[in-house]
Amino acid sequence: MSSLAAPVFPTDLTSPLAHARVGLDSCVHCGFCLQACPTYLALADENDSPRGRLVLMRAALEGRVALDDPDVSTHLSRCLGCRGCESACPSGVPYGHLLEVARETLAAMRPLPILARFILWIFARPSALRVALWFARLARDTGIAAELARLPGSLGFPFAMLASTARNATPAWTPRAAATRATVATLDGCVMEGLFAEVNRATERVLAANGYALRAAPGQQCCGALHVHAGDAETARRLARTNIAAFEASGAEFVASNSAGCGAMMKEYGQLLANDPAWRERARAFGARVRDASELLAAAGPREGAPIRRRITYDAPCHLEHAQKLSAPPLKVLAAIPELELVPLEDREQCCGSAGIFNLIEPGVSQRVLAAKMDCIAATGAPIVATGNPGCLMQIGAGLVRDGRGAVARHPIELLDESYAAAER
Ligand code: SF4
Numbered sequence: 001m002s003s004l005a006a007p008v009f010p011t012d013l014t015s016p017l018a019h020a021r022v023g024l025d026s027c028v029h030c031g032f033c034l035q036a037c038p039t040y041l042a043l044a045d046e047n048d049s050p051r052g053r054l055v056l057m058r059a060a061l062e063g064r065v066a067l068d069d070p071d072v073s074t075h076l077s078r079c080l081g082c083r084g085c086e087s088a089c090p091s092g093v094p095y096g097h098l099l100e101v102a103r104e105t106l107a108a109m110r111p112l113p114i115l116a117r118f119i120l121w122i123f124a125r126p127s128a129l130r131v132a133l134w135f136a137r138l139a140r141d142t143g144i145a146a147e148l149a150r151l152p153g154s155l156g157f158p159f160a161m162l163a164s165t166a167r168n169a170t171p172a173w174t175p176r177a178a179a180t181r182a183t184v185a186t187l188d189g190c191v192m193e194g195l196f197a198e199v200n201r202a203t204e205r206v207l208a209a210n211g212y213a214l215r216a217a218p219g220q221q222c223c224g225a226l227h228v229h230a231g232d233a234e235t236a237r238r239l240a241r242t243n244i245a246a247f248e249a250s251g252a253e254f255v256a257s258n259s260a261g262c263g264a265m266m267k268e269y270g271q272l273l274a275n276d277p278a279w280r281e282r283a284r285a286f287g288a289r290v291r292d293a294s295e296l297l298a299a300a301g302p303r304e305g306a307p308i309r310r311r312i313t314y315d316a317p318c319h320l321e322h323a324q325k326l327s328a329p330p331l332k333v334l335a336a337i338p339e340l341e342l343v344p345l346e347d348r349e350q351c352c353g354s355a356g357i358f359n360l361i362e363p364g365v366s367q368r369v370l371a372a373k374m375d376c377i378a379a380t381g382a383p384i385v386a387t388g389n390p391g392c393l394m395q396i397g398a399g400l401v402r403d404g405r406g407a408v409a410r411h412p413i414e415l416l417d418e419s420y421a422a423a424e425r
């Protein structure tokens with residue numbers, strides 16, 4: 001470390017990291033988390049493991065090293081925030097929260113990389129985001145993205161991500177179930193509505209077909225997950241307040257998200273706004289009403305559709321599996337499709353390397369993590385990979401675009417919608 005002699009934290013008891021000291025202290029250094037950590041497995045460096053990163057956070061808190069020391073910040077930046085370590089930890093270390101407050105503290109000391117700031121700036125401004133996504137769709141729908149996806153390495157990868165979001169026209173069908181179960185307002189989501197609008201419409205149809213009455217929630221914005229994961233918690237709090245107000249006004253009993261990352265973020269609004277007396281209770285009550293769309297469908301059955309004779313495999317999004325602790329609901333969604341053959345995916349609970357904007361700002365580590373995932377997917381021989389998060393759909397989708405086997409990534413609800421559409425014909 002280059003600045004061991006420059007204590008910066010021992011007296012700063014107001015930093016977000018200092019407030020999380022109890023969580024840091026709960027680590028007993030047992031190392032059970034190491035084999036659950038994709039960056040440790042890819043880089044074989046203890047500093048790139050959960051235990052190593054917690055040691056670095058503690059050293060910074062105690063003033064033995066500067067948090068913005070390039071060696072420390074590099075290892076914190078290389079963390080995917082996948083929270084696989086939380087699931088493996090017997091001591092209940094709240095690693096995801098610790099990472100967020102460490103990054104928030106670090107961001108106050110040193111600006112984020114310019115690419116990260118630019119992306120986050122766009123996502124926090126609906127009009128700028130609309131323009132950016134319009135150009136993204138133009139590049140996708142004209143085939144430009146598919147052409148540029150052939151560029152080597154990290155140059156072509158973002159275009160492969162974009163190309164993977166292309167869909168054929170959705171078959172038209174109208175849900176006929178009586179809306180008797182509960183009222184639901186859905187989060188549109190930035191990337192979901194901008195690049196996966198068909199999946200959003202499919203989610204609305206499938207929820208309605210299972211007895212949910214949909215309510216509109218105008219005025220909603222980005223959930224703030226990208227911001228809080230990068231350390232820009234202030235912007236995330238602003239977005240959270242906007243969303244809480246918008247969904248409260250909808251009057252819906254539940255707030256549903258078909259994006260694992262957004263759902264996990266909204267469930268944790270109470271924690272995000274814990275120090276805001278005016279919003280703390282509203283945020284906690286709001287978080288308790290948030291559900292992944294697959295949770296609502298699983299609670300309803302879901303209703304069975306028409307057979308689809310295809311082989312698929314399922315990859316668990318980290319923010320469903322580890323952050324929301326939801327393993328069964330997406331599988332219940334897939335089980336409602338008769339004759340769908342589900343091939344087990346080895347290490348399905350390991351991160352694919354997407355992690356919000358991680359794949360754009362840490363492409364080297366992201367690609368190494370993705371390579372392991374692609375090997376497991378190839379071993380299944382399945383032509384469809386189901387996964388319920390836009391980042392995972394694009395990351396795995398890009399890997400599939402580039403490996404040329406013709407396989408595709410699809411949202412589980414997209415497949416159930418197809419099954420319901422077939423039942424209507
Ligand atoms: S984070 Fe948990 S599993 Fe990892 S070393 Fe600490 S106590 Fe052990």
Ligand code: SF4
Pocket residue numbers: 036037038039040048049050053078079080081082083084085086095
């Ligand atoms: S969040 Fe994921 S990448 Fe980061 S330390 Fe935990 S397991 Fe490793």
